[in-house]
Amino acid sequence: MYHKYPPHSVLTISYVGYVTQEIPVDGRSVIDVTLKESREMLDEVVVVGYGTVKKRDLTGAVASVKSGDLTMTPVASATEALEGRVAGLDITRESGQAGSGTKILLRGNRSLTAGQDPLFVIDGIPGSIDNLNPNDIQSIDILKDASSTAIYGSAGANGVIMITTKQAEEGKVQVDLDTYFGWNGFAKYPKALSGDAWLDYLKEGYYATTGNQASDLTQLFNGYGYNADVIRPYVEQGKWIDWVDETLQTGTQQNYSVSIRGGNERFKGNFSLGYNRTEGIYRDDKSDLYTSRFGMDLKINKWLTAGMQGGLTFRDVDNRSTRLNRTFSYVPVGDVYDAEGNINIYPVDGLQDQVSLLADEREGVYKKNSKTFAFTANPYLDVTILPEMLTFRTILGTSVSSSRTGEFKSNDTFMMLTGSETAIRKASLDPTLSYNYTWENILNFRKSWNNTHNLGLTLITSWAYNQKEKHTAYNEGFLYDKFLWYSLSSGTNPSVSSSYTQTKRMSYAARVNYDYLGRYLFTASVRQDGVSQLYNHWDTFPAAALAWRISDEPFMESTRNWLNNLKLRVGYGVSGNPNVDAYVSRTEVTSNGLDNINFGSGPITSSVLSQAVGNVEMG
Known part of the structure; x- marks a missing residue:
């Protein structure tokens, strides 16, 4: 800087994300300044329901995890990267198989019979975290208590996990490349006795x-x-045979991710590609995951901005059956392989009741494959009605997903050879198709008076439509193993079934935030949800919270060199759980009364609706 300043001036330099510095001029005409990154300022703003708030102004229980923390752990799923980073958040793998999902429990069980999964909100729209590459995530904010989650009404009982993905920023084009390779080991498993x-x-x-x-x-x-x-x-x-070592293996994991983002004041865009391959701890157990994320922002004029965020995901998973539960009951002697390296069906010659635990690993004996495709596109419009005071956003969340699982079992599977199953050469195919739409409108008002009073008001409307179609086809008695599940009509005992599920929701919500002097904080919200799968369609979910920043009080002045944030807060809220079957508590179907009807071809299977309240739309 080449300027002449008065001798006793103090130069204050501040920038978002960096420590504010006050530098005495002391008559200098040239001053060199190195900005120092401030972690506290970078973490200052967190995402809450339908908006953001400074961390210091929070009245509810919210935890935050940033991008750097997520990418430190080489995992395919972002939920696994959260393990051990948030108090009260319990995460467990559903199994040791490649591509297996995770179970998430926030602050313990919230329901006796309904689902326990939290609500995931990605860039403002409910979605699935399994469709995200951890490298595409900017931050994750977890809303824990009812006063925070009540703004999501009937969907907030199990907690809400807010995910913000990486988006383009104004400035030079940035290209990121991330890759790693690792070994996928397994937890210590007790060894069976041997020798x-x-x-x-x-x-x-x-x-x-x-x-x-x-x-x-x-x-x-x-x-x-x-x-x-x-x-x-x-x-x-x-x-001697160690069946644990024969059953398990040390798998591998490799990940590749590349992203590009940048733009100017008028247009910004981002695009990323990712690939992850995981070989599980069981043989012939692997998962291939392909992800893509894209987005853009176009500033049409000074009061209107349009944009879209979206993504593509394709997952291809091969799983095999596991027999770890049998490793302790088997006689630990025999020949696992013959002289040519092939798996012996009976490791002990003459001991026919001990089928090899590796029987399903032989070529053409057992096959299970799942493929899943998911697409999301969330276009939006931002309207600035009054600069820095009144804004409006409308966003349409759309997602389509399709999956299918095929499974084939020959006559020589472990279950067949041990007599646990009797059907010969059986195969099944389970395709599923899902559509989800969410349309939300958010009006935000912000106003400050004399740096003393700060008021925020948010009005929300939200509409959601979800549809799922599922089909199952099964047959058995095939002539050849090579058919797998691609020629189901060639069997001798076909069976088919199908199901259709549809839910709708309409919501209205309002929230007010107020603080006085930045020390006395108040938040109140109310949401009314109309949910199709409940008999009492409409319900109201209120919430309120108070907080007092004691550390900002004048009488705490002497503690500020070692205490920077002491807050007392209290909150109340009501939220619900929509993970129940439609009308499950008010509809009863029995088979009494019509069992004897016969038109010559046998009795008709029938049901009687003994109690029904309301109706279920099917179109």
Whole structure:
């Protein structure tokens, strides 16, 4: 800076996201300044329902996780990256299989019978976090208490997770590339007894049962009902099997992500591509995930801006059946593979009741594959009615997803060979198609008086439509293994079923925020939801919260060198859970009364609607 300043001037330099610095001029004409990043300022603004608020002005329980924290952990799912980072948020994998989902529980169970999953809101529209690449996420804000979630009414009971994706910023074009490779291990699993430890275990059990020591291996094995002549040769040759090691493996995980974003004052855009491949801890268990995210903002004039955010996801998953529960009950001896490296169906020759736990891994024996495609597009308009005072946003959230799961079992699967299943060569196909639409209108008013009173008012309307079509086709008795599920008509015992689900919601909400001197904070909201799957369609969800920033009081002046934020808050709110079947509490269907109707081809299966209240739209 080449300027002449008065000798006793103090130069104050501030910029969003950096520490404010006050530098004495001391008569200098050239002053060099290095901006220092301020983590506190970067974390200052958090996303809440239908808006944002400074963290210092929060009246509810909200936790935040930023992009850097999410990408530190090499995982395919953003939910896994949240593990251990938010108090009260419990995350568990549904299974150890590749591509398996996660269960999320926020602050414990919220319902005895309904679903426990929180509501995910992505860039203002409800969506699925499973369709996001962690590298595309800018921040995640978790609304925990009822005073925060009540603004989402009938959907907020299990908590609300607000996700903000990375979007374009004005300035130079930025290109990001992220890649990693890692090993996918497994938790410590108890090993089954083997070798001398297994023999000692049998001897102790024999003595405890008979009161005598076994004189030799023949007596020992016969005492347990084993055929000693069959098992003893394998023991004497030391052919021990660790079925845990044979069943599990150390998988791999690789991830590639590239994004580009930038723009100017008039137009900004962003685009990203991602690929993740995960090989699970079971053999022949893998997942391929392809993601894409895109968006743009166009400033049409000084009061109107249009834009859109969207994404594409394709997931291809191969899963196999698992038999870990059998690893402790099997005799730990035998030949897992033959001389040519093929899996032996019976590891112990002559022991027909012990089928290899790897039986399903043989070529053409078992196959299960799932493919899922999801598309989202959320166009919006922002209107500035009064600059820095009154704004309006309308946003339409649209999503379409399609999935199918195919499963084939030959005559030589583990379940068939052990007699647990009897149907021969069976296959099934389960396609699903879902449509979801959400239209929201948000009017925001902000006003300050004399740096003392700050008032915010938000008015909201929200409409949602969800539709799901599901079909299942099954058959058995195929002539060839190669058919898989691609020729279901070739079987001898076909079965089909289908289902259709539709829900609608209409909502109206209002919220007021007020603070006095930045120390005394008040928030109140009310939302009215009309939800189609409930008999009492309409319900009201109020909320209110008070907060007092004690640390800003004059009498706390002496503590400010070590205490920067002390807040006392209290809140109340009501929220609901829509994860229930339509009219489940008011409709009863029985089969009494019409069982004897017969038109010559056998009795008719029928049902009687003994109680019904309201109606369900099917179109």
